[in-house]
Amino acid sequence: MTVRVGHIRFLNCYPLYYGLEHCGVLAEGREVDGPDRWGIELVPGVPTQLNRWLVEGRIDIGLVSSIAYARRHRRLLLSRNVSISSLGAVDSIQLVTRKPLTRIASVALTQQSATSVALLKTLLKLRFRQEVSYHDLEGPVSEALEQYDAVLLIGDQGLEALYFPEPHTICHDLGELWQEWTGLPMVYAVSAARKDFALTNGPELLAVEHELAGCVDYARHHLDEVVESAVDLYRFDRPALSRYFALLRYDFTEEYQRGLRRFYELAHEAGELDEAPELHFIDEVAAP
Numbered sequence: 193m194t195v196r197v198g199h200i201r202f203l204n205c206y207p208l209y210y211g212l213e214h215c216g217v218l219a220e221g222r223e224v225d226g227p228d229r230w231g232i233e234l235v236p237g238v239p240t241q242l243n244r245w246l247v248e249g250r251i252d253i254g255l256v257s258s259i260a261y262a263r264r265h266r267r268l269l270l271s272r273n274v275s276i277s278s279l280g281a282v283d284s285i286q287l288v289t290r291k292p293l294t295r296i297a298s299v300a301l302t303q304q305s306a307t308s309v310a311l312l313k314t315l316l317k318l319r320f321r322q323e324v325s326y327h328d329l330e331g332p333v334s335e336a337l338e339q340y341d342a343v344l345l346i347g348d349q350g351l352e353a354l355y356f357p358e359p360h361t362i363c364h365d366l367g368e369l370w371q372e373w374t375g376l377p378m379v380y381a382v383s384a385a386r387k388d389f390a391l392t393n394g395p396e397l398l399a400v401e402h403e404l405a406g407c408v409d410y411a412r413h414h415l416d417e418v419v420e421s422a423v424d425l426y427r428f429d430r431p432a433l434s435r436y437f438a439l440l441r442y443d444f445t446e447e448y449q450r451g452l453r454r455f456y457e458l459a460h461e462a463g464e465l466d467e468a469p470e471l472h473f474i475d476e477v478a479a480p
Contacts, residue, residue, distance in 0.1 A: 193393070195400045198242040198254020199234045200381065202347035203426055204276055204284055205255065207418045207437055209234075211407030214414070232400060238304040238347075239381065246386060252393070253385035253400060257306040261384050262456050265469035269390050271383035272473050273405035275444040277451070279377040282367035283436050284350040287312060288333065289342035289362055293320055298340040300329040305346045307380050311366050311455070312344055314462040319373050334358055348426070355432055367439075374458075376451035382444070385474055394478030401474060408442040 199205060212234070235242075235251050243260035245251045247267065255276065261268050285308050289296060296316070301309050309326075316322040329336055329343060333353065336343045345353045354363045370378045383404065390397050411418055419433045426433070441448065449471060456468040 194233050196233045196251045198251040199236045201236045207411035210418045211411040215407050252389050255381045258379045258382045259307045259310045268384045269474045274383035276381040277379045277441040277448045278367045280371040281365045285346050285366040286350040286353045287364040288353045296341045298325045300327050300336040300340045300343045308346045310464040314459050317462045377448050379452040390478040
């Protein structure tokens, strides 16, 4: 059978995709979203799309917003092996403003990420005690900054805001703001599967988990290769790419699980979650 794996269309996932290619998981010469010889089909999308597709059954497992797991935790299970996380700065999630944080009253929000939006609202409400109105980001960032006090950008847009800033703007890294506040890492995306799929396709799902974990390890040990490959595809130079990939973590250790639990607790306190769920994993349900 073919297991459909959701894949985030941002630079932060490039090391994982590089690992997939070079570990032999993807057949050479195949398209990104084409079936490969291992029975894996990569389905690319932005985080908010993948969140929806997992619940709808259009993908079987994949990287989704960590807040999406919390909101659908009765239907989803987590991989123990894969996440997108950081301890401190992440570079690609930026609140861009021309005002101090304590004077922000309105924010235009990216529509591509659920976790970053929930994290920002939690930070502004609980850490900075700000009452803020939120709006969808439409049009260029420069125009949004004329209308609103700040703009939340993620992914490649967030990196561009930091590395190629608009005049007179300040970038606040949400990963850094979180770590300063809690002392914990922040988990932005998790690898999750539907519980019903795990119950009926346990061996296949566990095999996919194993392959993805191997790809994470490969990328971690070949970061120089990843940078050399990415520099030909993205507008960022080698030092920027090296810094960015070094900031990211792709495993999901106990420390990062503690950070995720704390995020859920504070997001619940801020009104972003109905409850702070426990973490439940694929290998608790899927039979080998």
